[in-house]
Amino acid sequence: MKVLIVEDDPLHRSYLHEAVNAALPECDTVIEAENGTVGEKLARDHKSAHIVMDLQMANRNGIEAARTIWKERPETRILFWSNYSDEAYVRGVSRIVPDGAAYGYVLKSASDERLKLALRSIFIESQCVIDREVRGLQQKSLGQTNGFTDSEYEILVDIALGLTDRAIARRRGLSLRSVQNRLQQLYDKLDVYQSAGEDHEDGRFNLRARAVTVAFLRKLLNYSALERAEAELQEWLEGK
Amino acid sequence: MKVLIVEDDPLHRSYLHEAVNAALPECDTVIEAENGTVGEKLARDHKSAHIVMDLQMANRNGIEAARTIWKERPETRILFWSNYSDEAYVRGVSRIVPDGAAYGYVLKSASDERLKLALRSIFIESQCVIDREVRGLQQKSLGQTNGFTDSEYEILVDIALGLTDRAIARRRGLSLRSVQNRLQQLYDKLDVYQSAGEDHEDGRFNLRARAVTVAFLRKLLNYSALERAEAELQEWLEGK
DNA sequence: CAACAAGCTGCGGGTTTACGCAAGACGGCG
DNA sequence: CGCCGTCTTGCGTAAACCCGCAGCTTGTTG
Numbered sequence: 001m002k003v004l005i006v007e008d009d010p011l012h013r014s015y016l017h018e019a020v021n022a023a024l025p026e027c028d029t030v031i032e033a034e035n036g037t038v039g040e041k042l043a044r045d046h047k048s049a050h051i052v053m054d055l056q057m058a059n060r061n062g063i064e065a066a067r068t069i070w071k072e073r074p075e076t077r078i079l080f081w082s083n084y085s086d087e088a089y090v091r092g093v094s095r096i097v098p099d100g101a102a103y104g105y106v107l108k109s110a111s112d113e114r115l116k117l118a119l120r121s122i123f124i125e126s127q128c129v130i131d132r133e134v135r136g137l138q139q140k141s142l143g144q145t146n147g148f149t150d151s152e153y154e155i156l157v158d159i160a161l162g163l164t165d166r167a168i169a170r171r172r173g174l175s176l177r178s179v180q181n182r183l184q185q186l187y188d189k190l191d192v193y194q195s196a197g198e199d200h201e202d203g204r205f206n207l208r209a210r211a212v213t214v215a216f217l218r219k220l221l222n223y224s225a226l227e228r229a230e231a232e233l234q235e236w237l238e239g240k
Numbered sequence: 241m242k243v244l245i246v247e248d249d250p251l252h253r254s255y256l257h258e259a260v261n262a263a264l265p266e267c268d269t270v271i272e273a274e275n276g277t278v279g280e281k282l283a284r285d286h287k288s289a290h291i292v293m294d295l296q297m298a299n300r301n302g303i304e305a306a307r308t309i310w311k312e313r314p315e316t317r318i319l320f321w322s323n324y325s326d327e328a329y330v331r332g333v334s335r336i337v338p339d340g341a342a343y344g345y346v347l348k349s350a351s352d353e354r355l356k357l358a359l360r361s362i363f364i365e366s367q368c369v370i371d372r373e374v375r376g377l378q379q380k381s382l383g384q385t386n387g388f389t390d391s392e393y394e395i396l397v398d399i400a401l402g403l404t405d406r407a408i409a410r411r412r413g414l415s416l417r418s419v420q421n422r423l424q425q426l427y428d429k430l431d432v433y434q435s436a437g438e439d440h441e442d443g444r445f446n447l448r449a450r451a452v453t454v455a456f457l458r459k460l461l462n463y464s465a466l467e468r469a470e471a472e473l474q475e476w477l478e479g480k
Numbered sequence: 481c482a483a484c485a486a487g488c489t490g491c492g493g494g495t496t497t498a499c500g501c502a503a504g505a506c507g508g509c510g
Numbered sequence: 511c512g513c514c515g516t517c518t519t520g521c522g523t524a525a526a527c528c529c530g531c532a533g534c535t536t537g538t539t540g
Contacts, residue, residue, distance in 0.1 A: 009348070011251045108249070151487095162432075162450025165527070178488050180528070187528090192402075206496080207528075209449055210402025216466060223463070226456060405497070415519050420498070427498090446526080447498075 001027045002046060003123070006039035006053035006065065007081070012108070016052060016081070023116035024123065036060030043069045048076065050123045055082040055089055061224050063092045074098035077122050080105045081115070085134045086219035091153065092228070104129040148189065148220070155182045157229045160212045160221055171236060183208070190214045241267045242286060243363070246279035246293035246305065247321070252348070256292060256321065263356035264363060276300025283309045288316065290363045295322040295329055301464050303332045314338035319362050320345045321355070325374045326459035331393065332468070344369040388429065388460070395422045397469045400452045400461055411476060423448070430454045 003020050007013045017030055031046060033039035037060045039053060051069065055062035066078055078101075080093060085107060097103050104122045106115055110131065118129040148156070158168045169179045187193065192210045215221045243260050247253040257270055271286060273279035277300045279293060291309065295302035306318055318341075320333060325347060337343050344362045346355055350371065358369040388396070398408045409419045427433065432450045455461045 011255055015251055159446070159449055160453060162445045162447075162453045164444050164446045167444060175489050177490065181488075183527090184529070204404050204407055205402045206399070206404045206448070207402075208446070209399055209452065212449065212452065213400060213402045213466065213470070216463065217470060223456065226453065230453070230457060417520065418518050421518075423497085424499070 001123070002029045002031065002048060002050065003027050004031045004033065004039065004042055004046065004048040004051045004053075006033045006036065006051065006057075006062070008034050008054060008057040008059070010034075012054070012081075019112065019115050020052070020119060023119040026124075036062060036065035039065050040068050043076070044072065047073070049073070050077050052079040052081055052119070055080055055093075056084075056224060061227075063089075063096060063224070063228070066093070067096045070096065070098050070101065074101055077102045077126065079103065079118060079122050079129075081108060082106075083108045084219070084222075085131065086222045088220060088222040088225035090134055092225060102126040102128055105131055105134045107131050107133065151182060152186050152189065153220075155179065156186055156211065156215055156220065157225070159183070159208055160215070160226060161229055161233050163233075183211075187211055190218075241363070242269045242271065242288060242290065243267050244271045244273065244279065244282055244286065244288040244291045244293075246273045246276065246282075246291065246297070246302070248274050248294060248297040248299070250274075252294070252321075259352065259355050260292070260359060263359040266364075276302060276305035279305050280308050283316070284312065287313070289313075290317050292319040292321055292359070295320055295333075296324075296464060301467075303329075303336060303464070303468070306333070307336045310336065310338050310341065314341055317342045317362050317366065319343065319358060319369075321348060322346075323348045324459070324462075325371065326462045328460060328462040328465035330374055332465060342366040342368055345371055345374045347371050347373065391422060392426050392429065393460075395419065396426055396451065396455055396460065397465070399423070399448055400455070400466060401469055401473050403473075423451075427451055430458075 001024065003024065005013060005016050005020070007016055013032055013034070017032065020027060020030055027050075031042055031048070033042050035057050036053075039051075040060075042048065043051060048069075053062050053065065062080060062082075066080075069076055069078070080103070082089060082105065090105070093103075093105060102122050104118050106118045106129065110118075121127045121129045154172065155168065158171065163171065165176055165179045165183070168174070169176050172179070187207050190211050192205060192207050192214060212221070241264065243264065245253060245256050245260070247256055253272055253274070257272065260267060260270055267290075271282055271288070273282050275297050276293075279291075280300075282288065283291060288309075293302050293305065302320060302322075306320075309316055309318070320343070322329060322345065330345070333343075333345065342362055344358050346358045346369065350358075361367045361369045394412070395408065398411065403411065405416055405419050405423075408414070409416050412419070427447050430451050432445060432447050432454060452461070
């Protein structure tokens with residue numbers, strides 16, 4: 001059994017290496033990659049079936065890498081090991097995991113024990129292991145009880161990118177008014193009004209900009225989500 | 241000689257501990273704190289004169305902590321050890337360092353050697369040591385050659401927070417038109433126009449929102465800068 | 481099938497933004 | 511002192527944005 005580690009911090013990399021050795025005696029070789037690009041290449045060359053990787057990496061982030069890896073071999077088992085449980089990451093991951101694939105999401109703050117357990121569960125038992133903290137987010141966001149619909153999230157990203165209503169309408173194939181409807185919905189859910197302090201009219205916010213900030217502060221968005229969205233946008237702009 | 245380490249990642253913390261031991265034989269005690277709040281407290285209790293700390297921590301970030309520490313004892317020597325060299329961080333740090341204080345800024349990607357050298361230079365020789373990559377930013381941003389004026393940065397933060405023109409005017413004691421002038425200046429520098437692709441009018445951006453995004457992508461802003469700005473804003477809102 | 485909720489769309493109008501134009505204010509500098 | 515550059519401010523306008531109102535299309539449910 002081979003395991004591929006993709007992680008850019010050398011300290012964490014060697015820590016993972018040890019953890020893998022300790023948790024998986026049946027593992028005979030461990031390969032290391034220090035960024036997403038190298039990770040993809042090694043995964044391809046070695047036909048890796050067991051990968052543990054970091055989500056935030058400078059060169060090419062984990063979500064990107066995982067996407068291409070899964071595209072080539074959807075049965076690959078991937079354990080994401082991340083510092084944060086931002087909704088933006090969770091959403092990003094669950095958006096790309098293939099049907100029935102085994103994967104895991106463990107926070108770096110978890111104990112050694114938990115990490116090792118997750119390694120065994122995923123790589124040996126093919127079970128999904130999601131950190132409970134992350135799990136909470138998932139339910140909230142995907143079950144639309146409290147969280148955000150995909151269409152709401154979509155429009156959030158669009159205004160975050162700085163598109164005009166009209167541009168969004170074209171991009172998403174909607175009328176101008178529909179876009180604005182969704183915006184209102186979004187403003188509602190983000191609670192942009194109350195913070196606008198309408199008691200006096202002195203604290204008023206620009207709803208559009210405020211929505212983006214609030215989303216950021218609530219970790220609905222983060223840098224890497226923005227980065228990805230921007231790349232997609234550019235792609236779309238090419239295709240006219 | 242005592243050294244205080246403030247860093248929330250246990251791996252990095254122990255790595256730092258070792259590095260300090262190796263680089264500073266004259267250091268007899270090392271204290272550790274796992275977040276900014278504890279860091280402040282320990283610094284106070286031990287009257288620490290030598291601190292090395294991480295900038296991004298979950299509980300209370302390094303800039304906040306450093307500010308209160310320096311407020312109490314401005315001659316404290318602090319070495320910041322950070323993952324990133326975002327302009328937002330650099331600006332944040334250089335905004336709070338007291339006159340003549342010795343401090344350092346080293347990236348986590350630097351070699352062992354470099355870290356140890358920095359430790360000695362700052363703690364023993366009282367010299368400032370700034371990573372050259374960071375240094376580059378500093379000159380660009382503070383010498384206003386290419387970078388941003390304080391007033392431009394200020395207004396950037398204001399629209400990022402989601403304030404209206406009018407609100408900004410009140411907050412900064414300017415007329416509405418002046419605020420808008422500064423905005424245009426900002427849009428210019430951020431190059432929001434060209435990316436608006438004015439050749440056809442199909443790709444037009446919402447300048448205000450776009451400016452924020454571009455600033456984010458260029459690391460002029462980041463999460464912790466936003467967080468700080470938001471706190472200041474709330475404070476200001478209290479005082480009506 | 482009727483009823484109903486949810487989403488899309490056009491219309492209309494009040495606000496906010498973006499910005500050209502031009503008139504002061506302030507600070508160097510020859 | 512007069513000239514010049516930078517910063518501020520007011521006026522005015524076209525565009526973009528926020529949003530209530532109302533008519534339509536769907537999918538769901540009793």
